[in-house]
Amino acid sequence: MTEATGQRAAELRDRLVSELVNAGHITSAAVEAAFRTVPRHLFAPEVSVEAAYADDIVEIKRDERGALISTMSAPSIQALQLEQAEITPGMNVLEVGSGGYNAALIAELVGTTGQVTTVDIDPEVTDRASRLLEAAGYSRVRVVQADAENGVPEGAPYDRILVTVGAWDIPPAWRRQLAPSGRLVVPLRMKGVTRSLALEVEDGRLVSRSVGICGFVRIQGEGRHDERMWLLRGKQVTLRFDDAVPSEPELLDGVLAREPVAAWSGVTVARAEPFGTLPFWLMTTLPGFCLLSVDPSDGGPGVAVEPGGRWFPFAAVEGDSFAYLSVRPSGNEGRVEFGAHGYGPHGGQVAKAIAEQVRQWDRDHRHGPGPRYEVWPADTPDDALPDGTVIDKRHTRVTISWPHAGILAPNRAVQPVDE
Template identity: 50%
Template sequence: MTTHRTNSPGFDDATAESNRAPEALRSSMVEGIAARHEQLGRAMPTAVEAALRTVPRHVFAPGVELEAAYADDSLVTKKNERGVNISSVSAPTIIAGMLGQLDVQPGHRVLEIGSGGYNAALLAELVGPDGAVTTMDIDPEVVDRARTCLDRAGYDHVRTLRADGEFGAAEFSPFDRIIATVGAWDIPPAWREQIVDGGRMVAPLRTKGLTRSWALQRCGDHLVSRSHLMCGFVPMQGAGEHRGRAVPLYGDDREQVGLWVDEDQPIDAAALASAMAGPRAETWSGVVVDKGEFFADQDLWLVTLPEFCVLTAQQEAIDQGVVSPSWRLGTPALVEGGTVAYRARLRPADPETGQGPYEFGAYAHGPDAPELADRLAEQIRIWDRDHRAGPEPVLNVFPAGTPDAELPQGCVLDKRHSRIVLSWSEYTE
């Protein structure tokens, strides 16, 4: 279904050329997304590709240069008084991946939580004339902006709501699909209750600082994952807001290196900051990875450890040699007392040539640095031996209060509304 407005007769050549430019940029954007899907061993669904080729993304990015509107990057649309991003149009590759996870079919009723307008327009293309799309946000400014852009692009049939997404949109339920485009710490009961049995939701779920987009299918009273993707999103506001805790460790403002931990995780910040100024221990695992090989599931294995948190570092600290993490903005780490260990920047298995494959290792600071580095390296070996070539991790989401005896085996993460179980085998009743 193509619903956006096109040129009308009588436009001069210059106007026609200016309207062809977005189409060329959009085509290039889609080809790039398809290539990245192929690199990751995934195929972009035909319907998602068609929607991306149809919806004029630049209309949802007023004031942004055309090239930037069609770049594979997120577009920040609002910041709070502290300069923190609180609303954005997500990067096209992330959008395409999540829409693929959602598996929208013609005629579906879809709820989007977190509104920017562009994703809602793509959903409108996917559900077709017999479906219905509702997009909601807690921020009236964001909703008004989405409404204006949707109308301008020709998607006036998409419903916009200003309300707290924690509670869904019961008056328009049940939904066949629900998608959250904001980072959630938990799965609210309303989302599960407002989706049909067998329906699917996609949500960027954050656990111990690690975010994954999980496709979750409703199976009676619980949800079970069907796929997951790496992603990053601005956090939910309102009743579902849940902030983690940033623990600064190094720098003049002690923010050049830091940890991101759950609010209730015990951390001795002073001892860890002192440890960062001391010597570094290292252990190498013997586990290697080829250049470009996907290994993000290793992070999900490490998140099951009680000591898990996430290390972040500014480039300045890396250049100074203070830390050398595998990823600057989210490297798996372990904390125990006054000691911190983190996954090291991968090193070439052949140091003479500097070529791959590349080996995983661990760096650590603190009084028990050698032992904690060894523990992290051993967990990488366990992942390599038991899970790397096996089934993908599975997430089961049960209501809070579900007895232990009714949960599958795995790592249990208790949240406000849910008992989440991360395992490597699907739950069957």
């Protein structure tokens, strides 16, 4: 690397970190110092220095079908998880998912008195991480090639476990290998929607302390869980079911041939305004919640949208009909109105149900703290669980509880799909 390249990298690194601080992604002096110290470009030799310091992912590996299976996450997402973890000097930290750069950031946070272990199932990924960590001066990070479903018992207990791949469940090994006062930060997928949860042990279960919006490549190995899909129009329009599939999905065949019916909520948001709790409110109140995928490359939008509006992937199926969240321009410039478009004989009813839940979210939860997430052992009886929605997984039962008892969704278990 030339002196000019090194100077350019330092300038870009400082600019990136300042942007992350100004945007609120970095909130602590310790995380800021780690980001200003670790040379991100040394962990991204596949791309330019400019690309290495963009707030975007860096691709590491794709599978034989071309799907991404390993990336270096965007800096803003890495900052989110590190802030959630609250790592301090001297801690023993396990990272699940190895890219190298994030492990180096953790090494800066734990200091010379702490320990960092990073584990990945793919030997190509761990070989790459080992090589880059060594070259960047972080040989003290221990790199392990293994299926993280079993954690890394050598070196446990860990004060922090950071999972940097999307997980569908929390295997018992992670819980066992967490120190009594430890914290697990994990991007957990719940009915298709992922959130980064900072979890701590409390009375035998894991309880959320903070929640962040995120996106990660999915975990491989024994912990992998594939969605079930129902194609509505070739490969262009698909409904994705993460936990439970309708008993008769074939009733939806040909549903897109009907004219859509729209229902509008009267609830508006600014185009750039976040609404991260809305998907979870819909998830916990709408039977048949699923995700809608549309590939517009086959020609046309695939599903109905209003002029100047857009569709969102959050949908619900009821028998022979379904509807999905959408927006249209409102009367106020720069704002859009939430609603839904429905297809099928009862699509209008499903769309109205979505619109009604948007109104209830706006009235009761839009400006609130959001739900409480708890992760219980799989053998926990129903009467020991809090009010709310229950999502049953292989190893755990996840509960999502909203803060106002009078308007909680009913306790409703979602059974897992057999692998």
